[in-house]
Amino acid sequence: MSLLNATQVEGGYGGMNILKGVDMAIDKEDIGVIVGPNGAGKSTMLKAIFGLVEVNGGDILLRDKSIKNSAPNKLVELGMGFIPQEKNIFPSMTVEENLEMGAYIKPHTTKTMLERIYSFFPPLLEKRKQPAGELSGGQRQMVAMGRALMTEPTLLLLDEPTAGLSPLYMQEIFDRIVEINKAGVGILMVEQNAKQALEIATKGFVLASGQNLYTDTGQNLLNDPEVAKSFLGG
Numbered sequence: 001m002s003l004l005n006a007t008q009v010e011g012g013y014g015g016m017n018i019l020k021g022v023d024m025a026i027d028k029e030d031i032g033v034i035v036g037p038n039g040a041g042k043s044t045m046l047k048a049i050f051g052l053v054e055v056n057g058g059d060i061l062l063r064d065k066s067i068k069n070s071a072p073n074k075l076v077e078l079g080m081g082f083i084p085q086e087k088n089i090f091p092s093m094t095v096e097e098n099l100e101m102g103a104y105i106k107p108h109t110t111k112t113m114l115e116r117i118y119s120f121f122p123p124l125l126e127k128r129k130q131p132a133g134e135l136s137g138g139q140r141q142m143v144a145m146g147r148a149l150m151t152e153p154t155l156l157l158l159d160e161p162t163a164g165l166s167p168l169y170m171q172e173i174f175d176r177i178v179e180i181n182k183a184g185v186g187i188l189m190v191e192q193n194a195k196q197a198l199e200i201a202t203k204g205f206v207l208a209s210g211q212n213l214y215t216d217t218g219q220n221l222l223n224d225p226e227v228a229k230s231f232l233g234g
């Protein structure tokens with residue numbers, strides 16, 4: 001049984017299908033990375049899984065049950081977390097308030113979860129009383145990830161977690177993602193920093209024009225000359 005099994009997903013905006021039959025399966029042990037050119041439908045696929053984009057065809061199963069077109073709040077209750085690329089923190093609230101907001105469906109676990117989040121992201125403990133908007137880009141991304149982890153998801157969806165970060169912070173975020181995965185959370189993320197992301201990917205998906213072009217382990221995609229030439233900058 002896959003944690004997530006999306007088959008032949010069609011969907012998009014206003015009746016127009018951006019996704020034209022996309023397949024994607026993720027297990028608990030997996031770090032799945034979606035790469036591909038601008039406009040390929042990478043973000044649209046994540047949003048379709050999280051109920052933010054209408055799915056018109058195919059199916060999306062979470063632990064063998066269809067969640068197609070389920071509302072995001074229901075999906076959070078079922079163990080899914082989603083971190084959008086933009087506006088993923090409340091800048092005027094403190095780091096800790098941001099994290100506490102994440103625990104809304106399980107308020108009784110707040111204290112334990114805060115401790116767990118601070119162990120994943122030590123810099124956040126130090127800055128817990130500061131407004132999140134004052135933090136560096138990498139630390140703000142940690143707040144966004146921490147907030148999503150407060151509900152103890154089993155599947156975490158991340159839309160370009162390293163966008164706009166320096167190479168050092170990028171690697172730090174990827175390292176944290178590996179640790180979160182090792183703690184038992186399946187990962188599916190969209191990345192523009194394709195090479196570095198595929199390094200940690202157990203599964204890589206190259207999307208183009210709303211379709212799967214290549215699906216393989218991250219390492220095999222990195223070693224594939226065709227993929228390297230067309231999608232990884234040679």
Ligand SMILES: Nc1ncnc2c1ncn2[C@@H]1O[C@H](COP(=O)(O)OP(=O)(O)OP(=O)(O)O)[C@@H](O)[C@H]1O
Pocket residue numbers: 013018036037038039040041042043044045190
């Ligand atoms: N809210 C929306 N309404 C209508 N069309 C949209 C909307 N969001 C995205 N699109 C269109 O859907 C297509 C796929 O967009 P998507 O954001 O999924 O691409 P992507 O592969 O994530 O690329 P990028 O790296 O540019 O974000 C694009 O043609 C885009 O213009």
